Amino acid sequence: MTETLLANSKVPVGELPALLFPALVDTLIMVGIVMAIVVLVGVPLGAVVHNLAPGGLFENPGLHTVLSWIISVGRSLPFLILMASIMPFTRFITGTNIGIAAAVVPMSLAGIAFFTRIVENSLRSVPPSAVQVARASGGSSLQIIRTVQLNEAVPSIIGGLTINVIAMIEYSAIAGTIGAGGIGYVAVTYGYQRFDQGVMLATIVILVITVAVIQLIGDALVRFTTPHRRLAHAV
Incomplete structure (x- = not known):
């Protein structure tokens, strides 16, 4: 009896596009909102953490250690545990x-911790000589960060941003367990709970294609920016 009900509840193949397309749109909207927050917070925070380190523009080893520890904690927690542990905070912020x-x-907090570390590591690759020249020219700390450090690290930051976007797509699928919508919610509700292998397979294919497209775009942007940065540095 149960098997019959489950079989009858499966989504017909012809109805899959109507089910999956809105879910994909929801996923992209969710990830887009999160990544906007991640970039707006992660870039300046990563620059600050980098320059608080010994040898930075405004070094403060004590504050650097504290911020670095907080970021490491945010990165080390599995997303599902992070999402569950901050539910009271999430409810306070969003009301639900x-x-x-x-x-x-939770996606923004996880993404910020991840991207901040990416930005910090990317800025470490900037030649110290470039910063020294900017300092000797009388550039302010803000000018040096914006025109030298971030400018030189653009290809590396874009590469890290690509990885971060892909991670957020994975997190959005996990967020489907709390009814967040998107592909993850469809996979859990239809594919897992109803044992609909057709829906599960379709969601996997969509996620794989989406991630592949994002990776291709990210790689293309890295290739596009790297020669220009190298040429500008050589000149």
Whole structure:
């Protein structure tokens, strides 16, 4: 009897596009909102953490250690545990523990911790001589960060941003467990709970294609920016 009900509840192949396309749009919206927050916070925070380190523009080893430890904690927690542990905070911010709004909070926190470290590591690759020249020219700390450090690290930051976007797509699938919508929610509700292998396979294919396209775009942007940065540095 149960097997019959489950078989009857499976989504017909012809109805898959109507089910999956809106879910994909929800996923892209969710990830887009999160990545906007991640970039707006992660870039300046990464620059600050980098320059608080010994040898930085405004070095402060004590504060650098504290911020670095906080970032490491944020990166080390598995996303599902992070999402569950901050539910009271999420509810305080959004007024709910379900839906896209509730997923954006933990995804943003996880993404910021990840991207901040990427930016910090990218800035370490900037030649110290370039910073020294900018300092000798009388550039302010803000000018040096913006025109020298971040400018030189653009290809590396873009590469890291690509990885971060892909990670957020994976997190959005996990967020489907709290009814956040998107491909993850469809996979859990239809593919897992209803044992609909057709839906599960379709969601896997969509996620693989989406990640592949994002990786291709990211790689193309890295290739596009690297020669220009190298040429500008050589001149």
